Amino acid sequence: MEKFSNGLTLFFSLLVEAIPFLLIGVAFSSLLLFFVNERTLIKFLPKSPLLGALAGSLMGVFFPVCECGNVPVARRLILQGAPSSVSIGFLLAAPTINPVVFWATWVAFRDQPEIVFLRVGFTLLIAVTIAWVFSHQRDMRPLLQPAVARQMPKLRPPSAPANPLLRSGTFLMRSDGTPLKLDDPSAQSLIASPPAQPMVVKLQLALDNMVQELKELGAVLIMGSAIAAFVQVAVPREWILALGQNFVTSILAMMLLAAVVSICSTVDSFFALSFAATFTTGAQLAFLVFGPMIDLKNIGLLLTVFKPRAIFYIFVLAAQLCFILTLFMNFYVS
Amino acid sequence: MSVKRPRKPATAPRKGSTAWYRQSKLLDVLVLLAWSLVLFRYWITGKLFLLLHPDYMWLANGAAIVLLVMAGFKLVQKQTIARDTAGHTTLLPPQVSSFILLAVAVVALIYTPQAFAxxxxxxxxxxxxxxxxxxxxxxxxxxxxxxxxxxxxxxxxxxxxxxxxxxxxxxxxxxxxxxxxxxxxxxxxxxxxxxxxxxxxxxxxxxxxxxxxxxxxxxxxxxxxxxxxxxxxxxxxxxxxxxxxxxxxxxxxxxxxxxxx
Structure with a gap:
């Protein structure tokens, strides 16, 4: 009974901590939907897969969301037709490479600044690599949940010129001379609304979208937090920590802990701090780099976008790269 | 000879869609309100101390206010948009999501968090x-x-x-x-x-x-x-x-x- 009570307290504490960040995430995602033009966004993105991956990874600087908030934004990017390298790069790097998280890590590891910079560096390296790998999958659709794939804009042939007028589909010419693609879901809802007060209507649509995303991602977050709370209560933390004294197992243990605890990236550095003396530097880095990319709570959210197969690829790639990099740290640097 | 029954349209029937919209709007308002209440309850009773580090409490408190404002906006919002429910991305059906959120909020309103012992x-x-x-x-x-x-x-x-x-x-x-x-x-x-x-x-x-x-x-x-x-x-x-x-x-x-x- 006590255990059940502890589990519930843990569960609500995870939720109370994550809900504000989820709110920030869906707010950014909704604003992105209605105030950022798909074409403008994609026009600014580099065409090369590698540069696209880099750009996507660095986009987190403008969207300070943690890993509960980045999934809605990444999904929006995919729906708006951003290249796979950009959206995957964003998905993996944004929770770490953003001002809020950088600041939090800086506060926590003030006397070990190398951890702060290595965290950013390793995350960037891993995110760009994985995004680059995924960019070879030109059509993302087979990796996406069917419902997401259906909403994606039609794939443009690779030879299509940048000129949006030459794209296939039905367009309307707007008063300012720009075309509006009709089969774009956001355009459809925009057309369906009276054009008299565009700002008010846009805000209303943004609110609607926010509520809808909050509802579905909130429910998923609840299930993820429930699992994380259950594992924490049922598995003694000592078991996980007992693994973690040597160079190799300490990294594996911290990666496992990161996946299990499912703590928000904005606050995980404070948590990692509590292992600062018992664990190797590499292990702490593994926790800080791997946790924001993949964790139990986050897998639920990812399932709203990707098929399990794609999540498995991302998971395996991220885990291996993270392991190798931090192992290198342990053996040769610290 | 049996005639194939025409398949039901995938989209929600437009007939009575106003009532359906009102109902689902009410559910949204309830979900937002319930979670706002949960956060306000932790705030006012001081139980937030059992859940969060004081440095992060303003986030939860802010979320309580934002959710309340959202619920308010949602309540006064008129039906302006024909909502496209057919193609929306969901892992769970929207009704199930609302139900889970509402149920957990109710548990949170009843259950008082206990300090670890x-x-x-x-x-x-x-x-x-x-x-x-x-x-x-x-x-x-x-x-x-x-x-x-x-x-x-x-x-x-x-x-x-x-x-x-x-x-x-x-x-x-x-x-x-x-x-x-x-x-x-x-x-x-x-x-x-x-x-x-x-x-x-x-x-x-x-x-x-x-x-x-x-x-x-x-x-x-x-x-x-x-x-x-x-x-x-x-x-x-x-x-x-x-x-x-x-x-x-x-x-x-x-x-x-x-x-x-």
Whole structure:
């Protein structure tokens, strides 16, 4: 009974901590939907897969969301037709490479600044690599949940010129001379609304979208937090920590802990701090780099976008790269 | 000859869509309102202290306000848009999501969070070797009067200089809850506190041994005690440890904020 009570307290504490960040995430995602033009966004993105991956990874600087908030934004990017390298790069790097998280890590590891910079560096390296790998999958659709794939804009042939007028589909010419693609879901809802007060209507649509995303991602977050709370209560933390004294197992243990605890990236550095003396530097880095990319709570959210197969690829790639990099740290640097 | 029945349209029937819209809008408002209430309840009753580090409380409080505002907007919003429900991305059907959110919010409104107690401390592995210290050197104020130190201050100090004899005779006044570690003799109990770095999910216990003149059964686990006394060194379970020899042991009510940071 006590255990059940502890589990519930843990569960609500995870939720109370994550809900504000989820709110920030869906707010950014909704604003992105209605105030950022798909074409403008994609026009600014580099065409090369590698540069696209880099750009996507660095986009987190403008969207300070943690890993509960980045999934809605990444999904929006995919729906708006951003290249796979950009959206995957964003998905993996944004929770770490953003001002809020950088600041939090800086506060926590003030006397070990190398951890702060290595965290950013390793995350960037891993995110760009994985995004680059995924960019070879030109059509993302087979990796996406069917419902997401259906909403994606039609794939443009690779030879299509940048000129949006030459794209296939039905367009309307707007008063300012720009075309509006009709089969774009956001355009459809925009057309369906009276054009008299565009700002008010846009805000209303943004609110609607926010509520809808909050509802579905909130429910998923609840299930993820429930699992994380259950594992924490049922598995003694000592078991996980007992693994973690040597160079190799300490990294594996911290990666496992990161996946299990499912703590928000904005606050995980404070948590990692509590292992600062018992664990190797590499292990702490593994926790800080791997946790924001993949964790139990986050897998639920990812399932709203990707098929399990794609999540498995991302998971395996991220885990291996993270392991190798931090192992290198342990053996040769610290 | 049987005629194939025409398949039902995938989209919700437009007929009666106003009623459907009103219903689903009401559900949205309820979900938002319920979660806003949950957060407001934690805020007002102070139970947020059991769940979050005070540094992050403004986030939860802000979320409570934002959710309330959203619920308000949603309530007064007129049906302006024909909502496209057919193609929306969902892992769960929207009704199921709303139901889960509402159900959990109701549980959160009924259930009062409990501060972690001795069983959680034992399960999480209590230690007197706190590892948090290194990165918060500003907390080591050598001049602190020894009786002003909290349990965690003591453990931090011990971490820097672990020799228990160095502290012998210093006066001490700390409060915490009682743990009966299994492998300790009857004459000792542990006075413990949970340390929080961000939320209850990462709470971990630290503690100091207390030497008793009587059996520890006089102080049940989870009782909150304020202990005044002197520091001594005792060998407990084959390990030399800094131990409190109390001159005064007083039962106190559980503090509003049971954690330390």
């Amino acid at each position: 001795s069983d959680a401390a034992i399960q999480r592995g209590i230690s007197d070797s706190l590892t948090l210290t290194r990165s918060q050197p500003q907390r080591f104020v050598r001049q602190t009067a020894s009786e002003d130190r909290t349990v965690i201050d003591w453990v931090r100090t011990l971490n820097v200089y672990p020799e228990p004899d160095a502290y012998t005779g210093q006066s001490v006044k700390v409060s915490g809850f009682v743990i009966h570690p299994d492998d300790w003799p009857e004459g000792y109990l542990m006075l413990s506190r949970f340390v929080l770095t961000c939320c209850a999910a990462d709470a971990y216990p630290v503690g100091l041994p207390v030497q008793l003149a009587v059996s520890r059964q006089a102080y049940a686990p989870d009782t909150w005690l304020e202990v005044e006394g002197k520091m001594v060194t005792a060998t407990i379970g084959g390990q030399r440890q800094l131990t409190i020899e109390p001159t005064k042991l007083e039962t106190i009510p559980e503090p509003r904020n049971p954690y330390e940071y």
